[in-house]
Amino acid sequence: MASLTPLRRRGLSSRLSRCVLIALAAVSSASAAQTAAPAPQPQDVASMESIIGALYDVISGPAGQPRNWDRMRSLFVPEARLIPAVYRRDSTPTVRTLSVEQYITAVGPQLERSGFFEREIAHREEQYGGVVHRFSTYESRRTAADPAPFARGINSIQLWFDGRRWWIVTIYWEGERPGNPIPERYLKPM
Secondary structure (H helix, E strand, C coil): CHHHHHHHHCCCCHHHHHHHHHHHHHHHHHHHHHHCCCCCCHHHCCCHHHHHHHHHHHHCECCCCCCCHHHHHHHEEEEEEEEEEEECCCCCEEECCECHHHHHHHHHHHHHHHCEEEEEEEEEEEEECCEEEEEEEEEEECCCCCCCCCEEEEEEEEEEECCCCEEEEEEEEEECECCECCCHHHCCCC
């Protein structure tokens, strides 16, 4: 076995070498299984527009409606991050970094309990090869019929095209607040 040669040179017996390789393979397989995204709905990842639409759709729904969290997982690269800009009571800015699983665990129950509808109202994007940065201006409502949003802000979404499908790599966002209105240029659809 050619793959055992480097281990034998280090003084490990053939049997021990095999055990080490089996253990490494098991750890690698377990790690890959934990980080693999569920298979996406092909229409969700076919274009930038479809993946953005799927993102807003999967977190939106009426109070009491479970969300399809596997659908959300399927949109993101395994090591994706969701990063809200947060302001402490004394107005000191900070960020909170969440994995997709942490977001689902921390925010998911609140979305399902209270009802939440978010949609993109405008966007701007830059692209280089398969890498895209999209400023996605959003409005949030408790019900789809609410006449006015309770929140607005901008999602800075990094997307990646791997040659077959689109992935969300990172979402970094900040909500509008007094003293920090959304600039007019980010409210105009392109």
